[in-house]
Amino acid sequence: MNYAIIAAGEGSRLAQEGVRKPKPLVELCGEPMIGRLINIFTRCNAESINIIVNREMTEVKEYLDTIKLDIPFNIVVKSTPSSMHSFYELSRVMPQGKFCLTTVDTIFKEQDFARYIAAYETVDGDCDGMMAVTPFIDDEKPLYVDVDDTMQVKGFYDAAFDGARYISGGVYALDGKAIRILEQCMERGISRMRNFQRALIENGLRLKAFSIDKIIDVDHAEDIATAENFIRS
Secondary structure, eight states: OEEEEEEOOOOHHHHHTTOOSOGGGOEETTEEHHHHHHHHHHHTTOSEEEEEEOTTOHHHHHHHHTOOOSSOEEEEEOOOSSHHHHHHHHHTTSOSSOEEEEETTEEOOHHHHHHHHHHHHTOOTTOSEEEEEESOOOOSSOOEEEEOTTOBEEEEESSOOTTOOEEEEEEEEEOHHHHHHHHHHHHTTOOSHHHHHHHHHHTTOOEEEEEOSOOEEOOSHHHHHHHHHHHHO
């Protein structure tokens, strides 16, 4: 499994609230967020780890340069206008094959993530990808995910709908078919990850949802303590 981390955001809200470190280096339980993800991915049998960081965040690149891995470790330094553009830049350096993508501020428990990856690696051939979803709504602008009784994804929606149970957890396990859709989205000027996810469904990709009880984002200074308590619990 190849892993990819989007860490190219500016973290402006944290900075405005007095957090001096760049978001990827904010520590949770004594470990930088980006380092925590790298360690989790390594323990989940990573074949490669691929990261994009903001050109302005030189401290993050310096931190990553200190990390030595026995697998391909690709770092892209580029400022992009959106997470989807960051994903596109990563897709150009990632090895071919199955991959898992997440943003640096998406916080989950390692055991939950390991179960998710194991489920994707053993899924049958009728699945083109597996999206992590959660019933816990922590996002300021959640993306609601509609699924059928077998957890097949039927659609992605900006607003809650009757019977809505899940929102996107911001973790995506996909393969080369999704990269082709990503390239088409870029050619058509489509932006935002949620629109990319909609394009996957529109182009006939078969996506499964995997429920994780709780996934949280670190967007504000107060979220740091919340994330640490969640990890420790």
